[in-house]
Amino acid sequence: MSGPVFSSIAIVGIGLIGGSIARAARETGAAGEVRLFDASADVRAKATTLDLGTVFDSAAEAVAEADCVFLCVPSGAIGKAAEAVGPALQQGAILTDVASVKAEVAAAMQAHAPEGVHVIPGHPIAGTEQSGPDAGFASLFQRAWHILCPLEDQGDAYNAAVDRLALFWQMLGAEVERMPLARHDRVLAITSHLPHLIAYNIVSTAYDMESVDEGEVVKYSAGGFRDFTRIAASDPTMWRDVFLNNREAVLECLGRFSEDLAALQRAIRHGDGDLLFREFTRARGIRKAILDAGLDSAKVNFGRDRRPPDGGE
Amino acid sequence: MSGPVFSSIAIVGIGLIGGSIARAARETGAAGEVRLFDASADVRAKATTLDLGTVFDSAAEAVAEADCVFLCVPSGAIGKAAEAVGPALQQGAILTDVASVKAEVAAAMQAHAPEGVHVIPGHPIAGTEQSGPDAGFASLFQRAWHILCPLEDQGDAYNAAVDRLALFWQMLGAEVERMPLARHDRVLAITSHLPHLIAYNIVSTAYDMESVDEGEVVKYSAGGFRDFTRIAASDPTMWRDVFLNNREAVLECLGRFSEDLAALQRAIRHGDGDLLFREFTRARGIRKAILDAGLDSAKVNFGRDRRPPDGGE
Numbered sequence: 001m002s003g004p005v006f007s008s009i010a011i012v013g014i015g016l017i018g019g020s021i022a023r024a025a026r027e028t029g030a031a032g033e034v035r036l037f038d039a040s041a042d043v044r045a046k047a048t049t050l051d052l053g054t055v056f057d058s059a060a061e062a063v064a065e066a067d068c069v070f071l072c073v074p075s076g077a078i079g080k081a082a083e084a085v086g087p088a089l090q091q092g093a094i095l096t097d098v099a100s101v102k103a104e105v106a107a108a109m110q111a112h113a114p115e116g117v118h119v120i121p122g123h124p125i126a127g128t129e130q131s132g133p134d135a136g137f138a139s140l141f142q143r144a145w146h147i148l149c150p151l152e153d154q155g156d157a158y159n160a161a162v163d164r165l166a167l168f169w170q171m172l173g174a175e176v177e178r179m180p181l182a183r184h185d186r187v188l189a190i191t192s193h194l195p196h197l198i199a200y201n202i203v204s205t206a207y208d209m210e211s212v213d214e215g216e217v218v219k220y221s222a223g224g225f226r227d228f229t230r231i232a233a234s235d236p237t238m239w240r241d242v243f244l245n246n247r248e249a250v251l252e253c254l255g256r257f258s259e260d261l262a263a264l265q266r267a268i269r270h271g272d273g274d275l276l277f278r279e280f281t282r283a284r285g286i287r288k289a290i291l292d293a294g295l296d297s298a299k300v301n302f303g304r305d306r307r308p309p310d311g312g313e
Numbered sequence: 314m315s316g317p318v319f320s321s322i323a324i325v326g327i328g329l330i331g332g333s334i335a336r337a338a339r340e341t342g343a344a345g346e347v348r349l350f351d352a353s354a355d356v357r358a359k360a361t362t363l364d365l366g367t368v369f370d371s372a373a374e375a376v377a378e379a380d381c382v383f384l385c386v387p388s389g390a391i392g393k394a395a396e397a398v399g400p401a402l403q404q405g406a407i408l409t410d411v412a413s414v415k416a417e418v419a420a421a422m423q424a425h426a427p428e429g430v431h432v433i434p435g436h437p438i439a440g441t442e443q444s445g446p447d448a449g450f451a452s453l454f455q456r457a458w459h460i461l462c463p464l465e466d467q468g469d470a471y472n473a474a475v476d477r478l479a480l481f482w483q484m485l486g487a488e489v490e491r492m493p494l495a496r497h498d499r500v501l502a503i504t505s506h507l508p509h510l511i512a513y514n515i516v517s518t519a520y521d522m523e524s525v526d527e528g529e530v531v532k533y534s535a536g537g538f539r540d541f542t543r544i545a546a547s548d549p550t551m552w553r554d555v556f557l558n559n560r561e562a563v564l565e566c567l568g569r570f571s572e573d574l575a576a577l578q579r580a581i582r583h584g585d586g587d588l589l590f591r592e593f594t595r596a597r598g599i600r601k602a603i604l605d606a607g608l609d610s611a612k613v614n615f616g617r618d619r620r621p622p623d624g625g626e
Contacts, residue, residue, distance in 0.1 A: 076586075100536075125533055125535050125536050126535070129600070144535065145532070145533060145535070147533075186524050186525055187525050187529045187530075187533055188533065188536060190518070190519050190522055190525055190530060190538070191519070191525075191529070191530055191533040191534055191536045191537065191538040192533070192536025192537045192538065193537075194515065194518075195515060195536070195537035195538050195540065195541055196537050197574075197577060198511055198515060198541075198574075199537070199596075200577070200592060200593050200596045201570065201573050201574045201577055201592075202507065202508060202511060202570060203595075203596040203599050203600075204573050204592055204595060204596060205503070205507075205566065205569050205570045205573045206503050206504070206599070207595065207599065208569065208573070209503055209566070209569070211499050211565075212499055212500050212503055212504075214599065214602065216500050216504070217500075217503060217504055217599065218599065218602045218603050218606050219458070219606070220438055220458060220460075220500055220501065220504040220505070221504055221603050222438050222439070222457065222458070223413075223438050223501060223504045223505025223508070224504065224505045224506075224508035224509050224512070224544050225503070225504040225505065225508050226603055227508065227540050227541075227543070227544060228508055228511075228540075229596070229599055229600040229603055230540070230600065231537050231540060232593075232596040232597070232599075232600060233596065233597050233600035233601075234593075236589075236590050236593035236594045236597070237590065239589070239593050240586050240589040240590045240593060241586075243581045243589055244581070244584055244586055244589070247581055247582070247584075250581060251578065251581060251582060252524075253518065253522070254574070254578050254581075256518050256521065256522070257514065257515060257518045258571065258574065258575075258578075260514050260517050260518050260521070261510075261511075261514045261567070261571065262571075264510060264513070264514055265564065265567050265571075268556045268557070268560055268563060268564060268567075269560070269564060271557055271560075273389075273553050273554075273557055276549075276552070276553040276556055276557070277549050277550065277553045279513060279514075279517055280513050280545075280547075280549035280552050280553060281549045282516075282517060282520065283512075283513045283516040283517060283542070283545040283546065283549075284545070284546050284549070286516050286519070286520065286527065286530065286531065286542055286545075287442070287516075287542040287543065287545060287546035288546075289527065289531045290531050290534050290539055290542055293531050293532070
């Protein structure tokens with residue numbers, strides 16, 4: 001095991017992801033010191049009780065001596081968090097984040113980062129439907145992708161900083177990928193944002209069926225519905241911000257989804273079994289590709305697939 | 314353990330469900346003899362190799378001496394299967410099925426069942442995304458709901474037959490519920506049929522995105538998309554028939570789903586974060602209800618939640 005990548009890191013926002021980074025950084029030795037801040041006094045108290053690191057009463061104090069600062073707040077709060085920490089950041093420090101949308105978040109961080117601070121947007125493809133500091137666990141990032149979206153033409157010092165940040169995530173067990181901001185937002189719109197929107201929507205639709213009561217929906221949810229309720233249990237604030245901050249890409253996917261759904265609806269109405277069979281058969285292929293890629297549940301960090309050691313299925 | 318509920322059962326259609334009933338019936342002793350038929354010679358050969366029971370070369374032979382006949386074919390093939398076995402059914406025998414839609418399937422069975430045969434439509438809320446005789450396993454039905462939709466005003470002999478069939482499913486480990494045909498089809502349209510249609514659709518949409526290649530969709534599927542691909546891997550023939558045979562209820566749910574989705578789309582376009590937050594928060598409630606009801610993964614038989622003993626996650 002090599003020494004710490006950063007002698008000191010600061011985490012602003014102690015939720016599922018922030019709390020997991022704190023745990024993983026200490027457990028793997030990827031960081032020497034872990035400094036923490038959360039806007040909520042209750043969460044700060046909880047983080048102290050959980051002994052996640054050194055908890056400070058202001059974001060500025062927390063980041064003051066950190067080599068790398070992780071903004072682990074919802075994407076809509078990144079600007080405010082960056083503004084709070086900006087003046088206190090050390091020269092040569094890294095300012096990164098873990099938000100699910102990158103273009104708008106990168107702009108918000110750049111707007112408040114002083115000259116000489118390296119802004120490196122990032123996104124761990126890991127999580128569960130739980131939230132809050134006690135939902136975090138050290139193994140959350142193991143064998144999960146971590147996407148870094150380095151800014152362009154930043155020079156050698158910046159590129160060296162990106163390599164260090166990549167090494168940090170690798171020590172936490174993640175597989176690091178690099179991708180342009182806009183591409184990240186397009187890819188995640190279809191692989192994550194649209195699925196969550198659809199899941200939230202079908203749960204709402206089920207709620208509002210007069211002809212079926214909620215008890216029945218719950219009781220027979222094993223028929224497929226339950227799979228949607230799990231991701232629909234994700235943090236509402238975080239997801240509201242995702243859709244507001246990745247609007248164009250999400251609306252593009254949503255438009256296509258609705259067109260495709262209208263075609264299936266028409267096929268059902270007109271009894272076009274051939275079209276239905278063709279579409280359903282096609283869908284099998286991509287599932288097979290996921291299994292072939294070794295991305296089946298046990299190997300990927302998301303939702304049911306990862307649980308805190310004590311909460312395993 | 315009590316004695317067999319039926320001295321002899323016949324299973325027509327040896328897929329995931331038929332194969333699982335055969336295994337479970339012998340393992341639990343719920344049936345004395347298990348007689349099998351499948352329209353495919355390959356499947357019959359496979360069933361013989363797997364030693365699932367006595368395999369016959371015609372449906373009529375298979376059902377000739379059975380007290381209870383299980384039609385385990387896709388709902389669109391029930392009529393043909395019922396027609397094939399009808400003349401060979403014993404007086405007082407039970408003719409049941411396991412299809413996901415009930416009203417049309419019940420009518421098809423009634424059309425071909427001779428006087429004195431008890432038609433009792435049924436539906437086990439259990440399965441995996443696998444299909445075929447080797448996909449079956451004896452514990453598939455344990456702690457799963459089995460819905461029986463008895464016909465009305467059939468008299469005492471019929472009611473006694475329903476009780477026997479319920480007892481059989483209980484011996485296989487299922488919890489038996491009774492519900493009218495139309496209600497079953499309405500409830501399952503929202504808890505199972507619509508979720509599957511949505512899952513198939515989102516996979517198709519992802520396939521057709523020019524801006525994102527399939528490799529990326531697969532690679533980053535842990536962000537939520539993968540959950541949809543699992544149910545979208547279900548048997549295309551079975552699901553084509555479900556949508557063709559439960560058209561009205563599915564179209565009703567689908568219309569509401571599309572309206573609700575349009576409202577979310579509009580909120581995203583116009584930046585209405587309050588509406589999004591409200592809807593997303595609401596969705597958490599039903600997930601909690603499912604967990605509170607003890608219906609979380611480990612306790613319910615569907616997809617990832619149940620695996621053959623050798624194939625556990």
